[in-house]
Amino acid sequence: MDYGSVVPADAFLLSSKAIENEQRLPLTLVICKECRHLQTREVLDPAMLFSEYVWETGIPASIHRYCQEFADAVLVRAGNPEMPSIFEIASNDGTMLKEFKSRGSEVLGVDPARNIAQKANAAGIPTRVDFFGEEVAGEVLAQHGEWDIVVARNVLAHVADLHGLIAGLRLLLGPQGTAVIEVPHLLNMYHELQYDQVFHEHIGYHSLDSIIRLCAMHELAVFDVEHIWIHGGTVRAYVTHAAGGRSPTPAVTEMLAEEQSAGILGLEVWQQFGDRAKTQKRLLRAELSSLRESGKMVVGYGASAKGQSMIQFCELDEGLVAYVADKSTMKIGTLAPGSHIPIVSPEKMRSDPVDVVVVFAWNFAREILEQEQ
DSSP states (O other): OEEEEEOOTTOOBSSGGGGGGOOOEEEEEEEOTTTOOEEESOOOOHHHHHSSOOOOTTSSTHHHHHHHHHHHHHHHHHOOOSSOOEEEETOTTSHHHHHHHTTTOOEEEEESOHHHHHHHHHTTOOEEESOOSHHHHHHHHHHHOOEEEEEEESOGGGOSOHHHHHHHHHHHEEEEEEEEEEEEBHHHHHHTTOGGGOSTTOOEEBOHHHHHHHHHTTTEEEEEEEEESGGGSEEEEEEEEGGGOOOOOHHHHHHHHHHHHHTTTSSHHHHHHHHHHHHHHHHHHHHHHHHHHTTOOEEEEOOOHHHHHHHHHTTOOTTTOOOEEOSOTTTTTSBOTTTOOBEEOHHHHHHSOOOEEEESOGGGHHHHHHHHO
16 A cells, blocks of 8 residues: 655654755555565664654553553563562653552663653653663663563554564563563554554554564463553553463454454455545545535644644645644644644634544544543
């Protein structure tokens, strides 16, 4: 599926003067004929994408509820000591580690975004600024030893060297330890036509099947799995050393069967996916054009990467969407990448005579609706 030449989804512009230097790059969704892994053809330099980042875990209020639910679920399944040590890969602003620290655990994170890691350290969550892989894992092991729980949430999609990440995870995981891997579920992406999951920061798209096969290559095994609501539908896989012999729960077999039945491990459904996305683009543009022609004021909410993917794929601009409101102070006052739609505060949206709001951050739609009622 060809997304055309688009600007990286988090490359917000500080002013209109920056438009002339904006860089558009090809973006193509492909599937490997050998291993059936869905991925982008293009892989950009991660330093360009992640060294300075604009996504902060702790901004959505619902994330804090999710962190509490996450900690409860992980501690029940881990069977570790009363206050297990927690290491998180791509820990962002430390919101998740803060939840474990409040329960008495020793915590440490690693994240490549200097600006975000600085906030985490300032908040008392020790965070190393680095791209995680086997080499960094070896250094952490030498300094801190093994960890009871290793967390990798919403990071596999961003990594080209999957084997380096999993090898590093295995190295840090204690003999009886539990790793927790979360990824947006390929099943939801297909069924719900989540074509906006695709942008340059997201290199790969995962199923439970792909996680199991990847872990097995590194002598790790998935022993339990959950499907949770975050990020539009997420797989949470619980992983341990294969040598431990922990038997998988029925949930693992059930989810694998569901994936197989849906056909998401084959080629045909993804060819259909591309056709469905093009139809949705045509219908969305027609609806927005009709609204604007009838004099309605249309704005957006949520300057997320998903939103920028949808905006650019559907070729939306200020003529169709007057502006996009967002709570992030790092984005307010900027221009959206590619479309150059202004990003404003939610307060402006509340004061304007808005008729229609397009929720681009649809994965937080319930929270947004409650907030704006």
